[in-house]
Amino acid sequence: MTVRQKSWALHIGLLAALFLLQFILPTYHHGSLARVMVLACYAMGYNILFGYVGLLSLGHALFFATGMYGMGLVIQHLGWPAGPALLAGLAAGFGMALTVGILALRTSGVAFMIVTLMFAQAGYLAALYFGDYTRGDEGFVIQQADRVLAGFDLSDPTNRYFAALLLFGMCLVLTLKLVEARFGQVLVAIRENEERTRMLGYDVHRHKLAAVVASGTTAAFAGAAYGLLFGYAGATFASVQYSIFPLLWVLLGGAGTVIGPFIGTLFMFYLIDLSSGITSAYMLIAGVVLVLLTLFAPQGLAGELRRRRVPWLP
Amino acid sequence: MELGPYLILGFLEGLVTAAVLSLMAVGLSLVFGVMRVVNVAHGEFFMIGAVLAWQIASMIGGHPALGFLAALIFAPLLVAVLAMAADQLVLKRIAYDPERTIVATIGLLYIIQQTVLMTYGPDARPVEAPFNERLSIPFVEWADGGLALYWPWGLGTTSYKLAVIGAAIILLAAIWALMTRTRFGLLMRATQLDRETAQAFAIPVNRVYALVFGLGAGLAALGGVLIVPIQQAHYLMGHDPLLLSFIVVIIGGLGSLPGTVVAALLIGVSDGIISVFFTPTLAKIIATLGVAFVLIFRPQGLFGKRAL
Numbered sequence: 146m147t148v149r150q151k152s153w154a155l156h157i158g159l160l161a162a163l164f165l166l167q168f169i170l171p172t173y174h175h176g177s178l179a180r181v182m183v184l185a186c187y188a189m190g191y192n193i194l195f196g197y198v199g200l201l202s203l204g205h206a207l208f209f210a211t212g213m214y215g216m217g218l219v220i221q222h223l224g225w226p227a228g229p230a231l232l233a234g235l236a237a238g239f240g241m242a243l244t245v246g247i248l249a250l251r252t253s254g255v256a257f258m259i260v261t262l263m264f265a266q267a268g269y270l271a272a273l274y275f276g277d278y279t280r281g282d283e284g285f286v287i288q289q290a291d292r293v294l295a296g297f298d299l300s301d302p303t304n305r306y307f308a309a310l311l312l313f314g315m316c317l318v319l320t321l322k323l324v325e326a327r328f329g330q331v332l333v334a335i336r337e338n339e340e341r342t343r344m345l346g347y348d349v350h351r352h353k354l355a356a357v358v359a360s361g362t363t364a365a366f367a368g369a370a371y372g373l374l375f376g377y378a379g380a381t382f383a384s385v386q387y388s389i390f391p392l393l394w395v396l397l398g399g400a401g402t403v404i405g406p407f408i409g410t411l412f413m414f415y416l417i418d419l420s421s422g423i424t425s426a427y428m429l430i431a432g433v434v435l436v437l438l439t440l441f442a443p444q445g446l447a448g449e450l451r452r453r454r455v456p457w458l459p
Numbered sequence: 460m461e462l463g464p465y466l467i468l469g470f471l472e473g474l475v476t477a478a479v480l481s482l483m484a485v486g487l488s489l490v491f492g493v494m495r496v497v498n499v500a501h502g503e504f505f506m507i508g509a510v511l512a513w514q515i516a517s518m519i520g521g522h523p524a525l526g527f528l529a530a531l532i533f534a535p536l537l538v539a540v541l542a543m544a545a546d547q548l549v550l551k552r553i554a555y556d557p558e559r560t561i562v563a564t565i566g567l568l569y570i571i572q573q574t575v576l577m578t579y580g581p582d583a584r585p586v587e588a589p590f591n592e593r594l595s596i597p598f599v600e601w602a603d604g605g606l607a608l609y610w611p612w613g614l615g616t617t618s619y620k621l622a623v624i625g626a627a628i629i630l631l632a633a634i635w636a637l638m639t640r641t642r643f644g645l646l647m648r649a650t651q652l653d654r655e656t657a658q659a660f661a662i663p664v665n666r667v668y669a670l671v672f673g674l675g676a677g678l679a680a681l682g683g684v685l686i687v688p689i690q691q692a693h694y695l696m697g698h699d700p701l702l703l704s705f706i707v708v709i710i711g712g713l714g715s716l717p718g719t720v721v722a723a724l725l726i727g728v729s730d731g732i733i734s735v736f737f738t739p740t741l742a743k744i745i746a747t748l749g750v751a752f753v754l755i756f757r758p759q760g761l762f763g764k765r766a767l
Binding site: 201396424428429432 | 497549552553557558559561562563565566567568569570571572573574576577702705709738740741743744747748750751754755756758
C-alpha cells in the first residue's frame, strides 16, 4: 500500500468503527460519543490554524459561540427552521472569522494570542450584555420541535449519533483533503519557515487569512451543530474555558495530525467526565495535563506515535 | 447628588483600583521585560495572596492589625517561593519558549485556582481592615451669598483606602529604587538587555530569572493582601485583575515601568469613573476591544518603544 492508501484506510476505518459502535454502546456512552464527535470537529477546525499554520489562537470560543448563537438566535427570535438556521450559524461564523482574521493577522506571535483572547473576551461579555436576547449565562433551550432537520428529529439519540458522525466524517475527510492539497502544503511551509515561503513567491498573508477563515468557519459550524444536536445555547460556550479546550485537545492528541484532535477530545472528555464524578474541581485535571504535555510530550499522542512508529501519519 | 460629587467618588474608587493594579501590572511587566514570559497565571498569584491573607489573619487572633501585618509580610513571601518553584520546575525546563510558556502558565492557572477551590472552598471570606475610619469629603455649592461647603450624602472614603494608595506609592518607589540603585537591579537590567551577553559576563541568568518571577508574583500577592479588606477573598477573584493588568501592561508599553504606572492610573481611574455611569460589563467590553486595537494598530503601546 502506498502512504496515501494507508492513511485513507486508517481514517475510513475509524469512521466505520464509529458507525459500528452505535449498535453496541450503552446509552450513556452513546450520547457521550456523539458529543465527542461534534467537539472533535471544533478541535479539527482549531487544528487547521494551530497545527498546520502554527498560529496559536486563544479565542476560538468566539467562533464556536458565534455559530451557536447565529443558529440559536434565529430559531429563538425569528422562528427559522433548523436547516436555514444552521446555515445562518455558518454564515455568521464565516463573517466573524473573516473580520477577526483581517484584524488579528496584522499582529503575530504573542500579540496574536492576546488579540484573539481579547476579541473572544469582548464576545463573551457581549453575550452577557445582550442578556435580553441571549439569556446570558443561563442560556436558552432549543425546543424539540425546532430540532427537526430534513424530516429527522435530532433529539432522538440514534438520529443524533448519525448526524454527529456525518459531521465528523465530513470534517475528517475535508481536513485530509486539505493536508494533501497544495494549499495545505503551503500552510505547513508557512509554519516551518514563513520568510522562506514568502521568498519562494507565495502570498503568505492570503494563505494565513484563508486558514483563519477555514478554521473559524469549521469551529462555528461545530458550534451551530452542537447547539442543534443537544438543544441548548449559552454564554458558557463563549467563555475563556472553551477557548482553552480546543488547544488542550489538539495539544493532547497531536497538533498537525488529522486524527489527533479526535484522540485528544475523546481522551480529555472521558478524563474530565470521570474526575468530575470525584471532585468539583475537575479543571485541575486540565491544568495538570497541560503542564505535563508542555513538559514531556509537546507533540501530543498522535505526534509521538508518528515520531516513533508510523512516520506516514498525516 | 449632582455630577461633581459622583465624579470625585468615581475618581477616589478609581485611585484605589489603580494602586492595586499598578502593583500587579508592574509585576507582570517585570516578568515580561526581563524573561520575555507572558505569565497567564499572574492573576492566580494575586488570588492566593488574598486567600493566604485570610488564612494568616484567621490563624492569628488579637487585634486585626496584628493578623493583617503578618499577612502583609508572609503572604507575598510564600507566593514568591511558590512562583520560584514553578519557574524552576516548569518554565526553566521548556527553555522559556514563548508559546509553550503561555500554555504551561494556563495549566498553572487552573492548577492553582482549582487547588484553592478544593482546599479553601467556593466561599468569599473577608479580612478585617487594621483601621477603617470613615472620612467624609465636602463639596462646594452655590448658597445665598457665594460658595459654601457642604457634605453630600455618600461622598466619602475610608482611611484604609487612603492607606492602600499610600502603600502602593511607597512600594512602587521601592521597586524603582531596586531597579536603578541596587546591584540586583543592574543584573536584572543586564539580563533584560541581552540574555546571552549577560550569561557570558558570568551573571547567573537562571537565578535572576527565578528571582524576577518570584518578585513579580510577590507584587501580585501584595496587591491581593492590600485589596482583601475591601473586597473579599474568593477563588475566582484573579480573573478580572489579570485582564486589567494585561490591558495596563499593553497600553503602557511592554517592559516600561513608568509607562505601566501611568497606564494603571489611566485605566484604574477611568474604570472607576466609567463604572459610575455605565454598567461594568459595557466598560469591560470597551476596554478589551481597546486593548485589541492598540495591539493591532500600535503594537509598541502608547508609551513603549518595543513591539510585543
